[in-house]
Amino acid sequence: MPFASVRKVADADLPTRWGHFRILGFEGVIDNPESCNNTLPPSSQRVETAVALVMGDIHAAPPIVRIHSQCLTGDVFHSLRCDCRQQLELALATIADAGAGILLYENQEGRGIGLMAKLQAYELQDQGRDTIEANLELGFAADCRHYELPAEVLKLLNVPAVRLITNNPEKVEALEAVGIHVTQRISAEVAPEPTFEKYLQTKREKMGHLVS
Ligand SMILES: [Zn+2]
Secondary structure (H helix, E strand, C coil), rough: CEEEEEEEEEEEEECCCCEEEEEEEEEEEECCCCCCCCCCCCCCEEEEEEEEEECCCCCCCEEEEEEEECCHHHHCCCCCCCCHHHHHEEEEEHHHHHCEEEEEEEEEEEHHHCCHHHHHHHHHHHCCCCHHHHHHHEECCCCCCCCCHHHHHHHCCCCCEEEECCHHHHHHHHHHHHCCCEEECCCCCCCCHHHHHHHHHHHHHHHHCCCC
């Protein structure tokens, strides 16, 4: 693993509109991380954090799991530039219906480029660039997300196999690559809105996401 260490830093109760979860905080430290932006100097260490919302018995069978990347604009403000909020709600509802599951929420805003850069990317998108072109123009890779931390969290939770809610084949590959078996892929497709039609088109055509 790329991490020098991964540890659980908190474990608390979290009642929600979808039911009762535990909320667990995790912190991973990476030494000499690869930079995702060719205009910024490399750093000697990066700390990544993620939370896990855990409901029910996650060990009786491969649990339903969603790896969600933080999206302030979508998750908090219900933005319709992207489908993040709808996917988050879909995941929580699916877990609640099953009575068990794990939502892994990664603190990597804007596909890992950070909130301010994501807003700058929005500006470029308003001028006609798609999501990938905008990230590249700001000096970033097309997608700066890593899925190693959620994989390590699943290992710490003793979960060797999952039923993964995703449209993103990279997430399936990332888990399989570290030995976490994806026994089933559950679609994360949500009702489309005209405001994120182009966003979904780019995901499908340039990132290989499985959306119709
Ligand atoms: Zn979003």
